[in-house]
Amino acid sequence: MNPNENTSTRKNVLLFLKIKGPQSTKELAAHLEITEMAVRRHLQSLELDGLVESRMIRQPMGRPLYQFNLTELADDVFTKNYHTLTLDLLQELADEVDEELVERLFKRRNDKLIHKYQSSLEGKSLHDKVAALTEIQKKNGYMADWEQTTDGDYLIKEHNCPIAQVANEYSYACQCELNLFQTLLNTEVERTECLAKNGNKCAYLIKKEHILT
Template structure:
């Protein structure tokens, strides 16, 4: 990591643990000049990671205090998957495995209903592109291609729900089902991260008629 990036991370950590802070507070803790701190703050503010508010003092001129914005939260470690797994495990222990099946069926329907309006194109190619863009925006790191036989290959290089899917395979079945619903096509998964694969790979074909 370069020194500039490291200093910005230190500033964000200071604001996370001790903020809001003034420029002089941060300069003193970091052992750098106030001008150096302001340069980093300008970048963080431009990126929407911090905000400032005017602090009126009993003596002297008002000064600004800096604080982290909601957007900054994505730069700090999270353990949502642990929380989710704990909840699913408690539900399974208390109500049996059928409740887990029902939860993922509910998720499948919710996702289908939520995005159905974005998949109205009569062209399967356009629907596959829309799905790839949707999944990519959710952090799945997606690539797709049209194959010589007119089918499509969609590859997800990342799985944000991998820890959940590793224990609850219903999550994987849920993904295929709502893909099929939105694409109105046949979807087959040839490789799955939750089952030891390097990526999640889907093959998409037009539904057979007749």
Template sequence: MEKTKTTTKDKILDLLKKKVKLTVGELTQHLNITDMAVRKHLSVMEKDGLIFSEEAKKPIGRPMLLYYLSEKGELLFPKNYEGLSVEFLNDISDLYGNESIEQLFKKREQRLTKEYATRIGNKSASERLNEIVQIQNEKGYMADSSQLDENTYEIIEYNCPIMAVAKEFKTACQCETTMFKNVLKTENVKRTSCKTEGNNHCKFTIKF
């Protein structure tokens, strides 16, 4: 999230990040807007899955609701997991050589192949493809697929959750392509476009 908050929604998110849990009354005081306006924003944000609420008992009177960020809401704030991963991988390469990096990604490829294969099972070719797209979406790749002809399909990934790592270590992309071959049970998987090479999206053609 940007440091300069402009909308009331942004301000509420920022306050909950700093204060952890706040009531409607406390938010009203911080934001200097009406109780009704705060409740309206909270209702929308709760429906969007950005915040949760819980009851807090008081010695006297009805319980009050405390609002706090959900995991989805937390993700709106800057994270640097990728930067840390790249640093660790570079350190490993310096200590143990490039071969150790290849082994790490090969291990990841094997782990993902097993994970995907378990979910896909003995489904048909098109069903295997649909399941892979579903798994990729769960992992944040914003994937989609289309059928080009009777035996040929295309997978497009609009997002790359490991972009910083993949730009530094191209073997990550190679391992993904190999994993697709293993899981889809065809050698005819070709990466035709790659974000690490300056393309807008990652694309694969698959022939069965």
């Protein structure tokens, strides 16, 4: 079987469940025009990935019926244009009031993030703070990792930016992230690469000897 066909069928299963809601193996097979055995194979793979779940429905007579539906995790598979709405709203604010209001909104969001995460990093060594902050960013969709350099400094790398479209239009978003890192780590942080400036990733160099007082 062509691997592309396998991927396409998998996507079609997700799309059909998104549009029609819970479906049985038989219903999916009829729509996709493949065998029920093939449908079960795709459903098993999707269940293992946490994208599909099944439930048993007891029938008045005969064997129980199993229906399959999308999980909350599967919702992230489908395209959303939240960034378009966000950019439109920010532009409206800038036009109707002023650009400074937009910057204040970014700062307010940044302050909330600091308040949310600061207590979980307090009392930790710089090494443990870097590891914890990287884990926070990873959970927030930044595909982050970190390493310690030969000089003993630290480097946090983000290979994805969930707010890339916003950051491309408003550089203050990037400045807020830099400020967030510096505040949470309580040390000097330098951005050495930026996705919004055509970099391959966002990279932050954390100097071990520049602890803020």
